[in-house]
Amino acid sequence: MLPIVRPIVRALTRPATRAFAGMRLEHTLPPLPYAYDALEPYISKEIMTLHHDGHHQAYVTGLNAAESSYAATDDIRERIRLQSALKFNGGGHINHSLFWPGLCPASSSSAKLAPGPLKEAIEREFGSLEALQKEMNAKTAALQGSGWGWLGVNTSTKKLEIVTTANQDPLLTHVPIIGIDIWEHAFYLDYKNVKAKYLAAIWNVINFEEAAKRHEAAI
Amino acid sequence: MAYTLPPLPYAYNALEPYISEEIMTLHHDKHHRAYVNGLNAAEASLAGAQDIKDKIRLQAALKFNGGGHINHSLFWKNLTPANSPASKLGPCPLKEAIERDFGSLDALISEMNSTTAAIRGSGWGWLGCNTHTKKLEVVTTPNQDPLLTHVVIIGIDIWEHAYYIDYKNVRPDYLKAIWNIINFEEANNRYVAA
Numbered sequence: 001m002l003p004i005v006r007p008i009v010r011a012l013t014r015p016a017t018r019a020f021a022g023m024r025l026e027h028t029l030p031p032l033p034y035a036y037d038a039l040e041p042y043i044s045k046e047i048m049t050l051h052h053d054g055h056h057q058a059y060v061t062g063l064n065a066a067e068s069s070y071a072a073t074d075d076i077r078e079r080i081r082l083q084s085a086l087k088f089n090g091g092g093h094i095n096h097s098l099f100w101p102g103l104c105p106a107s108s109s110s111a112k113l114a115p116g117p118l119k120e121a122i123e124r125e126f127g128s129l130e131a132l133q134k135e136m137n138a139k140t141a142a143l144q145g146s147g148w149g150w151l152g153v154n155t156s157t158k159k160l161e162i163v164t165t166a167n168q169d170p171l172l173t174h175v176p177i178i179g180i181d182i183w184e185h186a187f188y189l190d191y192k193n194v195k196a197k198y199l200a201a202i203w204n205v206i207n208f209e210e211a212a213k214r215h216e217a218a219i
Numbered sequence: 220m221a222y223t224l225p226p227l228p229y230a231y232n233a234l235e236p237y238i239s240e241e242i243m244t245l246h247h248d249k250h251h252r253a254y255v256n257g258l259n260a261a262e263a264s265l266a267g268a269q270d271i272k273d274k275i276r277l278q279a280a281l282k283f284n285g286g287g288h289i290n291h292s293l294f295w296k297n298l299t300p301a302n303s304p305a306s307k308l309g310p311c312p313l314k315e316a317i318e319r320d321f322g323s324l325d326a327l328i329s330e331m332n333s334t335t336a337a338i339r340g341s342g343w344g345w346l347g348c349n350t351h352t353k354k355l356e357v358v359t360t361p362n363q364d365p366l367l368t369h370v371v372i373i374g375i376d377i378w379e380h381a382y383y384i385d386y387k388n389v390r391p392d393y394l395k396a397i398w399n400i401i402n403f404e405e406a407n408n409r410y411v412a413a
Contacts, residue, residue, distance in 0.1 A: 054388040088339040144283040145362035146340040146379075167340035184341075184379035185388060193249040193380065 027067075029053075029060045030097055038105045042201040044190050052100065055185055059092030059168070066090070091168035095148055098179050103205045110209035117219070118177070118212040125160045136162045137199040140182050151178040151211075153218040160215075175218035177211050222262075224248075224255045225292055233300045237396040239385050247295065250380055254287030254363070261285070286363035290343055293374050297402045297409075305404035313372070313407040320355040331357045332394040335377050346373040346406070348413040355410075370413035373406050 032038075032052055037045035066085040073079060104110045113119050113129055126132040132151065139162050140149025147166045152174025154161050165171050171179070180202060187198035227233075227247055232240035261280040268274045299305045308314050308324055321327040327346065334357050335344025342361040347369025349356050360366050366374075375397060382393035 050387055058388070084339065144279065145342075184383060188379060188383045192245055193253075 027060050027063050027093055029057050030100065032100050034103075034105055039103055039205045042106060042205050043103075043187075047186070047189050050189075051181075051185060052096075056092070056096040059089045059096065062089035063093050088168050091165075091170040094170045095165075095168055095179060095181070098176050099181055101210050102179055102207050103202075104207035104210070106204045108207075110207045111205060113208040114212070116212055118208070118215040121160050121215065121219075132160075132162075133203055136178075136180070137196065139164060140180050141195045141199060143182050146183040149180040149182055150174065150176055152176055153215060155218075158219050175214065177214050177218070178206060222255050222258050222288055224252050225295065227295050229298075229300055234298060234400050237301060237399050238298075238382075242381070242384050245384075246376075246380060247291075251287070251291040254284045254291065257284030258288050282365075283363050286360075286365040289365045290360075290363055290374060290376070293371050294376055297373050297405050298397075298400050299402035299405070301399045303402075305402045306400055308403040311403075311407045313403065313410040316355050316410060327355075327357070328398055331373075331375070332391065334359060335375055336390045336394055338377050341378040344375040344377055345369065345371060348372055348410060350413075353413070370409065372409050372413070373401060 029052070032048065036048045036052075039048060062085065066082055066089055070079060070082050070086065073082075113122070119129075122129055122132050126135065136149055136151060143149070143164050143166070145166060147164055147169070148171070150163050150165065150171050152161055152163055152171055153159070154174055160177065161174060163171065163174055180199065182195065182199075187195065191198040191201075224247075227243065231243045231247070234243060257280065261277055261284055265274060265277050265281065268277060308317070314324075317324055317327050321330065331344055331346060338344070338359050338361070340361060342359055342364075343366070345358050345360065345366050347356055347358050347366055348354070349369055355372065356369060358366065358369055375394065377390065377394075382390070386393040386396075
């Protein structure tokens with residue numbers, strides 16, 4: 001893999017930050033890479049608007065507040081007390097910043113898994129894309145509460161694995177390749193309680209080109 | 220023993236405008252039913268478990284579905300139509316305890332709502348009676364964990380399925396609204412029994 005690729009991929013996937021002269025970096029809400037209705041009929045404009053402008057914005061605001069409080073104290077007990085807010089809001093910002101570019105309009109060429117190292121890895125380790133989808137959907141649907149389903153690259157073995165994280169815990173054990181939000185706010189307005197329908201539908205808007213870039217950077 | 224889905228003690232639209240018929244129908248007929256089915260399946264598997272490792276493997280399914288069944292069974296009963304006399308906190312032992320432990324009902328509502336809104340993920344906010352001190356306390360449980368440390372007096376479901384269709388991401392609006400339909404008569408009965 002070309003040494004130039006890794007830092008570019010990292011920069012593109014790093015959550016957006018903004019620095020003011022004399023102030024700490026402040027996190028900002030990255031814009032969606034497509035229109036709010038671009039993922040229809042699989043994910044509605046209504047959900048995309050609430051999810052991005054409401055939920056993700058709240059994680060950004062919460063993260064900035066938590067980091068500000070953290071910087072304002074040197075009391076270790078206070079800092080430990082803040083860890084939960086940092087993890088929740090920081091994780092929420094990381095996860096959603098990965099999620100939006102991990103999706104694309106169904107009509108886009110990026111929505112197809114092209115021949116290449118990722119396709120080969122999927123076929124080698126799962127048998128087929130359909131087999132991966134089936135396993136990932138089952139594991140993600142089985143999450144007991146809120147959380148995320150991930151296809152990730154195991155940092156030790158470099159193999160593709162399906163893992164889940166609870167609530168807004170970021171994926172730390174693997175490099176995220178594809179992430180699926182299974183918090184109810186991600187699907188309820190469109191699919192109600194029928195998680196399986198949402199999980200079947202979302203594969204129409206997964207950005208496999210982005211996934212392939214992440215995979216190449218990871219192996 | 221096969222668990223069954225308890226019927227709602229009121230019509231599906233009885234809690235409007237605070238909780239819609241649409242939410243009540245999905246919440247009771249789909250979500251709660253799924254916990255009942257899951258609990259029955261987990262208990263059937265447990266009965267057939269060969270060894271301790273298998274039994275431990277089943278603990279998560281028992282806790283999740285069993286907790287879901289317990290929590291929702293309590294929830295339907297601690298709600299009531301807004302025009303019912305049970306939705307008002309009249310003079311009673313519970314009212315005295317609330318005033319003793321929180322100062323006022325408004326103060327309790329304020330604390331319970333901010334604590335419940337602050338849950339990071341899915342879960343429940345509870346007014347519970349501490350089994351040792353007999354004092355009323357606001358506590359929370361994550362996901363479908365049942366409340367084990369206190370006797371349940373009032374429970375509020377803060378899973379997104381409980382409010383999202385009506386209130387979208389605005390948890391505080393849901394939490395403000397639900398106090399119009401809390402069944403204080405049931406809550407007082409639970410307190411007196413505790």
